[in-house]
Amino acid sequence: MAFKSFGQLTHHPLVVDLTVEENARLKVLYGSHEGFHAIDLDSASIYDIYAPPNNQQQMTPHCIVILPNTNGMQLLLCYDNEGVYVNTYGKVTKNVVLQWGEMPSS
Secondary structure, X not given: OXXXXXXXXXXXXXXXXXXXXXXXXXXXXXXXXXXXXXXEOOOOEEEEEEOOOOOOOOOOXXXXXXXXXXXXXXXXXXXXXXXXXXXXXXXXXXXXXEEOOOXXXX
């Protein structure tokens, strides 16, 4: 039985995760070729969390890491050969972009 259904998403999900903010709000987080997005399950609103600054080409999302001890609100978004720290509302929380030398394989 489906809890909620979102069949008409603008961006096709490639990686998906779920967070519980402050033990109260459920959010589905997902990465697409265009960036990272969130669905607030209480209000059914869909919004963008992060899009790479040079979005001329498709990006490849690798993972969404919900950081410990942040009440489910701080994320590390990994894509291509980079990673950024943002909160679940899309605000950059650390002014740093992680980069690694080669594309991750897992």
